[in-house]
Amino acid sequence: MMKSSFVASALQRLPGLFRLLCASAAIAAVSCAAQARGIADLGTDYPTALSVQIDPADISDADLNEIRAAGFELVRFGVRPPIKSVNPAQIDYSKLIRRVRNARLEAIVTLFGGREIWGHEPSDPGGGQREKLFANFAAEFMNAHAADVAVWELWNEPDHKTFLNPALFSNFETATAEFCSSIAQLKSPPKIVMGFGFAKLPFNAGQVPPQLENAFVSGAKANCLTDISIHPYRSVPETAVGDYARLRARLDEMQLGKVGIVASEWGYASYLPVRDRNMQASLILREYLTNVAAGIKLLNLYAWKDRGTSTVSREDNFGLKSKGGEKKEAFSSLTEFLKIARTSKKVSYDxxxxxxxxxxxxxxxLLHVVWTQNAxxxxxxxxxxxxxxxxxxxFPQVHHGSCGSPVEGGVAAKxxxxxxxFSIAD
Structure with missing residues (x-):
């Protein structure tokens, strides 16, 4: 009690913004003493917890039950303000969160607006109020559902013009600060709050605008954002291992050693003539293996179902299942691996x-998994x-069989x- 009184007395003497930042840090510090925060404390049965992206507008209860049965522990979906310009369907997100929990899944909820940050209508107030409107929406929704959401994420790809007007980066900093000041006032801040679902690798020269990086650093140092979320799309999954290491090193340099790294969106599409469904399946399994190899605690796979039916459209074909519900090869290979890998831990990666x-x-x-990037x-x-x-x-179908004849030192394979x-057991 004496410590709390001292903090309160000191804060009264601090001016404006500095007082706000100190209050955020002080409250978070008291909270952290009572509960651990951050992705490192996420419970999982797997070496890397696996989530899958769902569409709030058409996900069924049967889908959610099948997702859980397949080995996924979480689902990710976006929540937007109740404004027609960015949320025309007026989705009942509270009901969706209850349905997710009923299926024994956890939710990753991404809070974001539109390209103009707050998703405002033309008649909405200006003069800095729009950023506050969005920050209030995000904080209020988070507070209302804190007990039922495992992982929160602020924004989705602010460094992509589809989700944030590049002319408004400074406004985004303001909106983030407003949001963090609201979170600091909560008695029990959510355990995991990630930012910002970067489309490119942050803190890597020329990749992400500095205003967005600064917004993240400010939020993390104020104990508002616990983890950094990125979207590591690339042609070859294995190159992410080095990128993760570089990002980890930069975070440590900035004295953000407690900040964890999450891949909150990453997938591969099966679209002709670029990639058939067998290659999609291989890349998705390799994507998961790469995250395990790099020690990433949480991966969200994009996506559960195809968005459309065109075989030549990339955006139509990211699903583990077709638009009509047919399971692709990626579904079978990944879910079979999850059955085997459940309760396992990483030993080594070379x-x-x-x-x-x-x-x-x-x-x-011991489970030995081997693969190459080419020949x-x-x-x-x-x-x-x-x-x-x-x-x-x-591949091409799941098959359990003999390892063949042993050789000196073990088993030879290609x-x-x-x-x-290869499962090696007593």
Whole structure:
């Protein structure tokens, strides 16, 4: 009590903005003493917790139950202000959150407006009030649903002009500060609040506008934002390992060592003639393996279902299932891997630039997963004589079988761009 009185007395003597920042830090510090905050404390049965993107407008209860049965622990969806210009369907988000919980799933809720930040109508007030309107909406929604949402994310791709007008970056800083000041006043701040779902790698020269990076750093240092969320889309998943390491190093340099990294949106589309469904399946499984290899705690996969039916449209075909509900090859390979990897932990990851070897442990069993980025390579799976070895192929169909004849030191195999798992048990 003496410490709280001292803080309150000191704050009364601080001017404006400085007082606000100190209040944010002080309240968060007291809160952190009572509960841990940040993605590091997210509970999961897997080496990397897996979420999948859903469309709030057409997700069914049957879909949600199937998502949970497949091994996903979370679903991600966006929530926008109740303004027709950005939320024409006027979705009942509170009901959706209840349905998600009823399916034994957790929610990742992304709070964002429109290209003009607040999604305002032309008649809405100006003069700095629009940013406050959005900040109030976000904070009020968060406070109302704090008990039922596991992970919060502020904004979606502010560095992409579709989601934020580039002329309004300074306004975005203001909106973030307003939001953080509201969060600081809550008795129990949400445990995980990520920002901002960057479309490109932040704190990497020339990638993300500095105003957006500054907004994140300010929010993180005020104990408002607990983690950083990025969208690591790329042609080859494995290159993300190095990018994650560089981002981690930059965060540490800025004394943000407690800030975790989350891949809150990342997927691969099956669209002709660029990529067939088999290659989509391989890349999605490799995407998951890459996040495990890099020690990323949470990955949200884009997406559950295809948006449309055109076979040549990239945006139509990111789903694990077709628009009509047909399971793609990516669904089968990923969900089979999740069955095997449940309760496992990462042991090691090695890469020579093309050949990748990830080792997981599940009790006394070691799971060796091998794959390449291109051509086939020979690989030795270490296994002591007398150990039981089971090989699991995920492509073109899931198959459990023998590892073949042992050789000196283990089992000889060929690795390709389609991951293969070897289970070594007593």
């Amino acid at each position: 890469s020579n630039g093309s050949l990748n070897k990830l080792v997981l442990s599940r009790g006394t069993t 086939e390579q020979n690989v030795l799976i270490p296994a002591a004589r007398g150990k039981k070895c089971t090989r699991v192929d995920f 690795a390709s761009s389609y991951p293969v798992l």
